[in-house]
Amino acid sequence: MPKSFLIDTTRCTACRGCQVACKEWHDHPANVTKQRGTHQNPPDLNPYNFKVVRFREHLGADGQVIWNFFPEQCRHCVTPVCVDVADMTVPGAMVHDRATGAVLVTEKSAKLSAEDAQAVIDACPYNIPRYDPATGRLTKCDMCIDRVANGMAPMCVKTCPTGAMYFGERAEVLETARKRLEAVKADFPKARLVDADDVNVIYLLAEEPEHYHDFVAFAQR
């Protein structure tokens, strides 16, 4: 049985502990960023940010401000199409670890041509992998496979102070997700789980995915 995450955005305060802890664990250097009129920085996923908290705001029907936070990362799909596409040209460039459910990029991804690497990126329904020009490899969240293999929670989960993130056996996480959904429906009638049957990183949203980010749900493709 693979592992799964539940990311309950109704509990997220966008403190970005997960974003920074992910960088620290992976020894990623900082990007040089600029203030562009938003709190969201870096602007996008990149080879040094496997996780980025996205900020999006809009006015609700009653005129109240709604500010949504979306800690974005690879969904570690149950059937990862990126692995299939990579396998077509460089077998083993990406692997699906059956034990944990982790979808991983390997050093062989450097052998993908620019065009084939782009095909992998384009195949991802959630627009996750990024090309690293320095190494020629694809990059993305690795589920902290080194930690998970040693019985520890991924760094982002470990860091989250408000209980927005759960990690565990898939069946157990699905159960938690359903319970949380029921609980938050009282406050957020439009609450939903995103693509729960198909992904191992299950987001609980308070409202429609487009109010969070352009690539939250498969259906947004």
Next chain:
Amino acid sequence: MTNHWIDIKNADAVLIMGSNAAEHHPVGFKWVMRAKDNGAVIMHVDPKFSRTSARCDFHVPLRSGTDIAFLGGMINYILENKCYFKEYVLNYTNASFVVGKKYGFDNGLFSGYDAAARSYNQSAWAFETDERGAPVRDFTLSHERCVFNLMKKHYSRYTLENVSATTGVSRENLLKVYKAFCATGKPDKAGTILYALGWTQHTVGVQNIRASALIQLLLGNIGVAGGGINALRGEPNVQGSTDHALLYHTLPGYIALPLAQWQTLAEFNKANTPVTALKNSANWWGNRPKYFASLLKGWFGDAATPENDFCYGLLPKGEKGEDYSYMYVMDKMLHDKMKGGFVFGVNPMNSFPNTNKMRAALDHLDWLVCAELHHSETSDNWRRPGVDPKTKKTEVFLLPSAHRVEKEGTISNSGRWLQWFDKAVEPGGQARNFADIFVPLINKLREMYAAEGGALPEALLKQNWPARYDAEEWARRINGFFWADTKVGDKTYKRGQLVPAFGNLKDDGSTSSLNWLYCGSFTEEEGNKSKKRDLSQTPMQAAIGLYPNWSWCWPVNRRILYNRASVDINGKPYNPAKAVIQWDGSKWVGDVPDGPWAPQADQEKGKLAFIMTTNGYAQLYGPGLKDGPFPEHYEPAEPPVERHPFSGQLRSPVYKFHSSELDKFARAADPDYPIVLTTYSMTEHWCGGGETRNVPNLLEAEPQLYIEMSRELAREKGIKNGDGVIVESPRGRVEAIAMVTIRLRPFTVMGKTVHLVGMPFAYGWTTPNCGDSTNRLTVTAYDPNTTIPEAKACCVNIRKADKLTEIL
């Protein structure tokens, strides 16, 4: 905090006001989330919709600087709609006290005002007393001058209409908060108020918090689980630094600063030891002479004897009425009244208001010592942008200081828990912790005074000063020792052994304690209690998340202050499901009670609930502050409006300010500076950013100075999201990047549109291209009680920048 972090989960209503709790306390905020899980209503009242607001049930935008109007409206609502907890108000507050005939309030001014001196004669506000000196009380609350009726009259002016016109909050939103919070005025309901610098940094800062005290006392929310007034401290050890008197106005343990008019210890004690005529008032501060003698004994050891006033004469004395706060220090510097200085643990050239004045003032020093992790705007002031270093005379000594993780010792958190921290790694290079800088420095001075003499060498030479610093030894000194063999109960303590609790401190020189509040934290019996990590608790304690064996809490491990008010006068909990303490007929169980005495109803052995006030009652009416016995709404020093809708007094009549040529102020409703600026911190940078701007992954997340503004203001000024903006006040000019957002909205104040912008103060020039001090805009106007500057509200103007030089 009167309560503590975990206790927030017990609340039925959480009012977050003057605080951005989720952003500045991201870990502690989990207890707010827990309260929400338990069904509490969570409200955020703040000028800006922030990450905190996003997790609340609702956010109510409030014009910065109008908190007392908002809270005064709530007090009026409570009184008009009888939401108060009458039994609590009668038994535990001074609602029944009759105020003397000299008290008055007219058109914004309390009686006793001296316009020339900009101060009040507080004796005009005194209570009426009987022949014994006891306050006259009217438990029927019918006397026209009893506190309850004066309060009712005072706040009757705070109508929804007046409050809405002042604050810019709609009537509907006012009622939404008032109704939700005032529902906790029932015996078995609790509401907590979380605040921070958003309340303190105003010319009416102290009265903002007083206003919350009135609300919490009327609703019976003080002393109970899930209640209280909770100051969320922005630095992990601010509580400790306050307790240990890092500020100028007290000695450790909240003992007043000695003044020149009190030349002997007897004179000091006479002036600073309250006396009550009510026999069942504990009047705990009546013990102050014991604590002060023990403090002096801790400082001077064997040299301190009853015959020499325990060396009281060697302490420096302040002059009455003189202000020694940092704002006055900087002004003295500017006027060449200081030659040198030590600046530790603060970056004033970025964090103090009117930074241009501060930077100019620091240039007047001959020498400056800083201890820092990194170069700061202060250590490097001599080479700041736009100045020629050759023209700056200050000789700077920059000492490398250890990081928090490179030192061991205790930290007192917001909830007053004393927790021991181990050293994770040795300090890098030659870095030292502050104590390892100060202890040898004082020893060097002692050596020099011993060899060369000088003015009053005894002040240093007689001190009980260690050869070397040891954190645990210091913790023992803070707890305190016996200096003579002493019998406590049937146990005899030897000279040099630790005092078990502050009840054992004496004024005869037989005990020492560097801070009476911490006496009991390190004992012969249990060792260093700040290291306790035991989760055991009774079922009663478990019901409210109280862990008495995890660390230690001042005073005497009491986790919820004023807990005698959580029970009725017979000691029965008002909310049995979340009982804090309970009288079982012979003793208290639960939390450590506010004193061991029997409940208040016991005329012989019982004591009144509020043991820290002279007469035993919590003070709805407080005659001790500089700016009035009741909180009154006054506009900030720079008001965006011309008049006060329900008073003739626009600004506080007693707020302090400086008036050098560098201290300029905008006029009321100044057309040149029509926009309100509020300043703040953020999750990603810590305070002025001196540390966090040097952490690349944090700078990546929040790289440059921004100014948050409404879409309406941006449209009016032709500014687009991401544009460079020039922000100007009468004191300075700052560059920032526009963040145009729906999270800020214009306010309608007395029919007129008032725009408000917000900026963080985390950026400074030593980090390239990130922007420079926001505080170049803020004002040198202060609260009359604390001299805290009004960093949360001043007036500015903004325009689109053609070119930026500070942010690239």
